[in-house]
Amino acid sequence: MTHKIETILAQTGINSDEKTGALVTPVHFSTTYQHPEFGQSTGFDYTRTKNPTRSTLEKTLAAIEYADYALVTSSGMSAIVLAFSVFPIGTKILAVRDLYGGSFRWFNQQEAEGRFHFTYVNTEEELLAEIATEAYDVVYVETPTNPLMLEYDLATIVTAAHSKAAKVIVDNTFYSPIYQTPIKDGADVVLHSATKYLSGHNDVLAGAVMTSDQELYDQYFYNLNTTGAVLSPFDSYLLMRGLKTLALRMERSTSNAQKLVAFLQNHEKVTDVLYPGKGGMISVKVVDEEKIPTILNTLKLFTFAESLGGVESLITYPTTQTHADIPAEVRHSYGLTDDLLRLSIGIEDADDLIADLKQALEA
Numbered sequence: 215m216t217h218k219i220e221t222i223l224a225q226t227g228i229n230s231d232e233k234t235g236a237l238v239t240p241v242h243f244s245t246t247y248q249h250p251e252f253g254q255s256t257g258f259d260y261t262r263t264k265n266p267t268r269s270t271l272e273k274t275l276a277a278i279e280y281a282d283y284a285l286v287t288s289s290g291m292s293a294i295v296l297a298f299s300v301f302p303i304g305t306k307i308l309a310v311r312d313l314y315g316g317s318f319r320w321f322n323q324q325e326a327e328g329r330f331h332f333t334y335v336n337t338e339e340e341l342l343a344e345i346a347t348e349a350y351d352v353v354y355v356e357t358p359t360n361p362l363m364l365e366y367d368l369a370t371i372v373t374a375a376h377s378k379a380a381k382v383i384v385d386n387t388f389y390s391p392i393y394q395t396p397i398k399d400g401a402d403v404v405l406h407s408a409t410k411y412l413s414g415h416n417d418v419l420a421g422a423v424m425t426s427d428q429e430l431y432d433q434y435f436y437n438l439n440t441t442g443a444v445l446s447p448f449d450s451y452l453l454m455r456g457l458k459t460l461a462l463r464m465e466r467s468t469s470n471a472q473k474l475v476a477f478l479q480n481h482e483k484v485t486d487v488l489y490p491g492k493g494g495m496i497s498v499k500v501v502d503e504e505k506i507p508t509i510l511n512t513l514k515l516f517t518f519a520e521s522l523g524g525v526e527s528l529i530t531y532p533t534t535q536t537h538a539d540i541p542a543e544v545r546h547s548y549g550l551t552d553d554l555l556r557l558s559i560g561i562e563d564a565d566d567l568i569a570d571l572k573q574a575l576e577a
Contacts, residue, residue: 219391220461222277226454230270241451242266263439267447271454275412278391278457280398281424283431285438286450290387290407291316292443293421297383297405299441300433301352303329308350308380310366311336311548312359314407315537317385322539336548338366345374356385357394361497361532361556362549363488372400387411387523388495392464402427410523411494413456414463418449463525466561467494473564474557474571483575485553494559495522500575503553506531510555512577515562515570522558527567530556 217225227239234240242265247258258264268286276284287293294317298305309321311334324330333348335341345353353375357366368384375382383403384396390411396404406412408420425431438444445453475489478498486499500506510518516529520536530536533552537545545551559567 219278222274223457223460226274226457227270230266239267239270239451239454241447243447261447262442262444265444265447265450268445268450271445271450271457274454274457275408275422276424278395279386279404279424280391280395280426281404282426282428283434284422284424285431285434286408286445286453287421287423287438288443288445289419290405290409290421291320293405293407293423294320294385296421296434296438296441296443297403297423298324298330298352299437300430301330304331305329305351306331306333306349307352307354308333308335308341308344308348309354310334310341310356310359310364312362312364312550313356314360314385314387315532315539317356318537319539337364338371341366341371342374345371345378345380349378350375350380352381352383354383354385356388358388358490358493358495360388361488361495361530361537361554363490363495363497365490368394368396368399368401376400389493390460390464392461393492397424397426403430408453409521411464412460412523413453414460414524415452415456416521416524416526418452418456420445420449420453463561464494467559468492470494470561470564470567471496471559474559474567477568477571481572481575496557496559498555498557499551499553500555501553503551506553506555508577509574512574513570514573515566516557516574522556524558525561527560527562528558530558532556 230239245261272284307330321332325332335344355366372382381402384401386394386396386404387407387410404424406422408422471494475487478484478487483501484498485501488497516527519528520530
């Protein structure tokens with residue numbers, strides 16, 4: 215029987231321990247496992263290679279992304295590194311320009327060291343035009359983008375990329391599988407900073423890579439076992455616990471965000487509201503960027519901090535935080551200007567959040 219995503223999430227880990235019938239997946243801390251006899255294995259030999267708790271989590275993550283396989287890693291950045299680890303030196307990569315600053319930092323390092331060659335585009339039209347005219351090995355997309363909230367039509371991009379034999383990698387952190395399942399659109403690889411919405415409580419550092427390509431998975435499994443950037447058993451347990459409420463949290467965050475957008479669009483101190491229509495991420499541009507320190511220091515409910523996707527509402531200033539490693543002239547060229555603030559909307563009461571923004575904007 216095929217279940218819907220809400221059911222899969224709520225049932226995460228159930229029936230994973232046949233011996234005891236434990237409702238919650240046991241946390242297996244053992245680093246090594248006894249062989250029943252010489253030449254035999256339980257399927258678990260050493261925790262870096264495979265861990266029962268982590269395996270249960272990976273099964274759930276594959277299911278909610280409609281993928282055949284999933285691997286979890288020690289952070290979102292290690293997931294990105296793993297996703298690209300299968301491509302040889304000289305690989306040509308076409309990427310959207312508006313990216314998480316950490317992704318740009320690693321991409322820039324790889325290019326500087328001569329491993330990969332990157333071409334960046336600002337819009338979907340430019341992306342499709344590049345695919346049509348140049349030969350690329352990989353197309354990399356964030357959608358919605360961070361922090362300008364640009365959406366891309368994945369099915370169209372995948373069709374175009376595959377016609378030129380390019381692999382498509384999608385960062386699905388912002389929407390999560392609740393609002394977007396890139397594998398169903400034909401993407402070859404999906405990755406997440408699982409620290410964010412998948413976990414949802416700002417207490418786990420994790421990443422995830424999903425694919426339905428057996429050859430890619432086998433390479434990823436080998437590379438992850440070789441390099442060792444796996445998720446610990448306890449963090450795997452915490453991530454599973456967070457997943458159980460993912461659908462509810464995304465629904466509430468979206469509802470709150472839509473109410474805040476309606477307020478912000480009519481506020482005289484705000485020039486632009488960037489919101490794709492669903493999800494909990496909003497970016498705003500303010501009239502006077504010199505007022506940004508005052509706004510940040512005056513907020514009471516919103517926490518001025520990096521990261522996103524938790525139950526608590528956060529506000530981030532990309533210029534000095536998440537995107538500080540992108541040169542100013544590059545950021546400004548595609549619209550990430552110094553008047554922009556990024557909001558991650560949590561599950562608090564929407565009226566309280568609006569009141570907090572109102573008093574800070576008018577301080």
